[in-house]
Amino acid sequence: MTKELLTGAELIVRSLEYLNVSTVFGLPGGAILPAYDPLYDSPIRHILARHEQGAGHMAEGYAQATGELGVVIATSGPGATNLITPLANALMDSTPLLAITGQVASTAIGNDAFQEAYTVGLSMVATKHNYLITDATEIPQVLKEAKYIATSGRPGPVLVDIPKDILNQKTSWVEPKTLDLPGYKPTLEPNPKMIQQAAALIKSSKKPILYVGGGIIHSKSHKELYNLATTHNIPVVTTLMGRGAFPDGHELCLEMPGMHGNYTATTSIQNSDLLIAIGVRFDDRVTANPEFFAQNAKVIHADIDPAEIGKVREAEVPIVGDAKSVLIGLTKALEGSDLDTDNWVSDLKEMKQNFPLSYDQKDDGPLKVPYVLEQLQNLTEEEAVVVSGVGQHQMWISQHWNFTEPNTWLNSGGLGTMGYSLPAAIGAQTAFPDKLVLALDGDGCFQMTCQELITASTENIPIKIVVFNNGNHGMVRQWQKIFYKSKFSASELTHHTPDYVKLAESMGAIGLRMTKKDDVKKIFNEMLNINDKPVLIDCVVDPEDMVFPMVPAGGSNDQIIMNKEDLKQL
Amino acid sequence: MNERILSVLVEDKPGVLARVSSTISRRGFNIKSLSVGPTHIEGRSKMTIVTELDAVEQVKKQLNKLVNVIKIVELDPEMTIETEVLLLKVSINKETQTSVIEKANLVGAKSVDVGQDYAIFELTESSKELNKFEKLMKPFGIIEMVRGGRIAVQSNL
Numbered sequence: 273m274t275k276e277l278l279t280g281a282e283l284i285v286r287s288l289e290y291l292n293v294s295t296v297f298g299l300p301g302g303a304i305l306p307a308y309d310p311l312y313d314s315p316i317r318h319i320l321a322r323h324e325q326g327a328g329h330m331a332e333g334y335a336q337a338t339g340e341l342g343v344v345i346a347t348s349g350p351g352a353t354n355l356i357t358p359l360a361n362a363l364m365d366s367t368p369l370l371a372i373t374g375q376v377a378s379t380a381i382g383n384d385a386f387q388e389a390y391t392v393g394l395s396m397v398a399t400k401h402n403y404l405i406t407d408a409t410e411i412p413q414v415l416k417e418a419k420y421i422a423t424s425g426r427p428g429p430v431l432v433d434i435p436k437d438i439l440n441q442k443t444s445w446v447e448p449k450t451l452d453l454p455g456y457k458p459t460l461e462p463n464p465k466m467i468q469q470a471a472a473l474i475k476s477s478k479k480p481i482l483y484v485g486g487g488i489i490h491s492k493s494h495k496e497l498y499n500l501a502t503t504h505n506i507p508v509v510t511t512l513m514g515r516g517a518f519p520d521g522h523e524l525c526l527e528m529p530g531m532h533g534n535y536t537a538t539t540s541i542q543n544s545d546l547l548i549a550i551g552v553r554f555d556d557r558v559t560a561n562p563e564f565f566a567q568n569a570k571v572i573h574a575d576i577d578p579a580e581i582g583k584v585r586e587a588e589v590p591i592v593g594d595a596k597s598v599l600i601g602l603t604k605a606l607e608g609s610d611l612d613t614d615n616w617v618s619d620l621k622e623m624k625q626n627f628p629l630s631y632d633q634k635d636d637g638p639l640k641v642p643y644v645l646e647q648l649q650n651l652t653e654e655e656a657v658v659v660s661g662v663g664q665h666q667m668w669i670s671q672h673w674n675f676t677e678p679n680t681w682l683n684s685g686g687l688g689t690m691g692y693s694l695p696a697a698i699g700a701q702t703a704f705p706d707k708l709v710l711a712l713d714g715d716g717c718f719q720m721t722c723q724e725l726i727t728a729s730t731e732n733i734p735i736k737i738v739v740f741n742n743g744n745h746g747m748v749r750q751w752q753k754i755f756y757k758s759k760f761s762a763s764e765l766t767h768h769t770p771d772y773v774k775l776a777e778s779m780g781a782i783g784l785r786m787t788k789k790d791d792v793k794k795i796f797n798e799m800l801n802i803n804d805k806p807v808l809i810d811c812v813v814d815p816e817d818m819v820f821p822m823v824p825a826g827g828s829n830d831q832i833i834m835n836k837e838d839l840k841q842l
Numbered sequence: 843m844n845e846r847i848l849s850v851l852v853e854d855k856p857g858v859l860a861r862v863s864s865t866i867s868r869r870g871f872n873i874k875s876l877s878v879g880p881t882h883i884e885g886r887s888k889m890t891i892v893t894e895l896d897a898v899e900q901v902k903k904q905l906n907k908l909v910n911v912i913k914i915v916e917l918d919p920e921m922t923i924e925t926e927v928l929l930l931k932v933s934i935n936k937e938t939q940t941s942v943i944e945k946a947n948l949v950g951a952k953s954v955d956v957g958q959d960y961a962i963f964e965l966t967e968s969s970k971e972l973n974k975f976e977k978l979m980k981p982f983g984i985i986e987m988v989r990g991g992r993i994a995v996q997s998n999l
Contacts, residue, residue, distance in 0.1 A: 579903035
């Protein structure tokens with residue numbers, strides 16, 4: 273019996289089906305064209321982005337919202353180089369991503385052929401791992417490996433580069449074998465000795481803080497975290513990537529610490545005697561100057577990536593393992609013990625009351641982002657998926673939005689990629705067609721990837737976009753105000769700003785505008801009632817507003833700038 | 843000693859050296875020496891990497907994240923057998939010829955080629971001894987010098 277012959281391109285599509293991929297984001301071109309032919313006949317949904325960066329962020333948004341693999345396809349050369357930003361972004365935020373890129377024919381590699389770029393070399397440090405396929409027979413096995421590497425251990429992006437002649441090569445399907453990766457064996461189960469040591473430290477602690485981040489969300493261990501924190505009365509701070517891992521509004525939830533964290537979250541770490549750090553990496557936006565960070569605290573640091581432990585801060589108890597197993601282990605080891613944290617918890621509760629987040633919305637004054645956010649959240653009954661850009665609005669959302677579920681807060685935390693919001697929201701809405709997906713963006717960010725609005729309308733993806741329009745790169749402006757004597761070099765966008773309402777309409781979306789307090793409820797209700805098209809609101813906000821609290825880069829978390837008045841002391 | 847030697851077993855696949863060196867430069871680590879060659883096991887290569895003591899933990903951890911890196915052993919300085927090969931081409935003339943060759947032979951360097959106005963020596967020794975040899979030859983005028991990178995194994999003692 274002769275085996276059915278398939279092209280490399282057909283093997284890709286069949287492998288993706290085999291790996292249960294239901295949606296891919298991409299943009300065709302010369303070298304990847306053979307793959308688009310069988311893709312057309314496949315049940316896999318392909319979303320045509322308008323730019324490969326957009327396609328990459330869509331796949332990231334899909335992955336961040338679902339916790340599953342996101343897949344992006346691009347052609348060689350510029351198609352692949354345009355993917356570098358989403359790859360680097362996914363690496364920083366540990367998002368499981370599979371990128372498939374076309375490459376010039378293997379006979380032409382190295383000859384500076386048309387649309388040739390050294391994709392494997394370019395993406396080497398922007399991926400967790402990458403491959404160049406040299407024989408079509410390898411495709412099913414490599415794609416299986418790629419998915420496994422992207423989604424296991426500390427998740428991340430994996431790129432598979434496939435030359436055009438390999439896409440056309442005819443061979444037969446070889447069922448992928450059991451994976452054998454001698455150099456890749458993530459440690460999931462923590463060392464029981466370390467768990468015992470950690471439990472002993474926790475038992476003797478009077479002022480413990482659970483300092484948790486994206487690792488909780490990746491390991492889907494929010495329930496285990498909730499169980500540990502509430503059983504033993506331990507306050508929790510959730511980092512930017514960990515928002516939603518523990519429910520805001522719970523009396524133990526202190527929310528976000530760090531550069532623009534709230535006073536209590538940042539100070540609780542400074543005053544703590546024990547940091548129980550799980551799935552966090554002591555990022556500089558959290559620690560400020562590490563020398564002054566939590567000087568009186570011992571550290572238990574649990575992470576699935578051993579390289580994170582001791583990278584910034586030495587840990588008294590290092591634990592390598594999956595956050596879920598660590599939390600289960602700690603809960604078990606602490607069973608029956610009674611922690612004495614009542615005073616600590618009530619002190620922090622009082623601190624929260626004394627140092628609340630604030631904003632000043634005047635009835636007839638310009639709109640303030642925090643006010644607008646609160647109004648929007650009041651009007652949304654269901655749990656929305658909130659997707660942010662990068663800058664002032666991102667910090668305000670993280671501060672003022674109440675996140676109660678994991679995977680409902682999508683943003684570019686590590687790399688700080690402006691332009692992330694709109695395409696990532698498209699990815700999230702693709703995964704969850706019936707959920708409310710909000711792209712809450714800045715006007716500077718929006719202008720970076722706004723062409724993807726066409727993707728949303730073409731594909732009937734009814735995301736809701738709010739462009740916080742302050743006519744400026746707001747965070748740049750804020751820093752220029754504080755550190756550059758208000759010399760606004762290249763931060764103003766007002767001279768030639770688009771009419772966002774008309775722009776939305778020209779791209780097949782509904783455009784609305786709000787400029788004053790009286791508009792807010794009415795316009796939001798209008799937006800929330802539209803479910804068959806993308807909607808964009810041009811929300812004109814105060815350009816002079818600044819994000820507080822603030823700890824300047826490299827400063828000490830003991831010196832928090834709470835408001836404009838504090839700035840005068842700088 | 844301010845340095846540590848890492849013996850790194852890797853999969854013999856295209857691009858592995860590039861992955862290792864990219865990781866090292868991307869993280870800003872200082873590397874004193876790196877050498878790579880095949881092992882007795884099919885499909886496996888061995889890299890010997892000499893790094894600074896204060897960076898060694900992070901170098902190990904970051905390299906361990908590479909999918910093609912199988913095993914990293916930090917060699918115990920007390921129990922390490924280490925060597926490096928050197929080829930050195932030095933100027934000679936009628937007056938210096940005898941003294942150059944005598945000096946070289948005295949430290950165990952082998953003359954592998956001698957011409958009218960040059961001599962090439964080979965020396966396989968610890969890097970410290972190679973440094974000494976270089977110093978010894980310097981006054982005569984070194985034309986070219988190539989070192990093969992440090993390699994090491996752990997003794998069983």
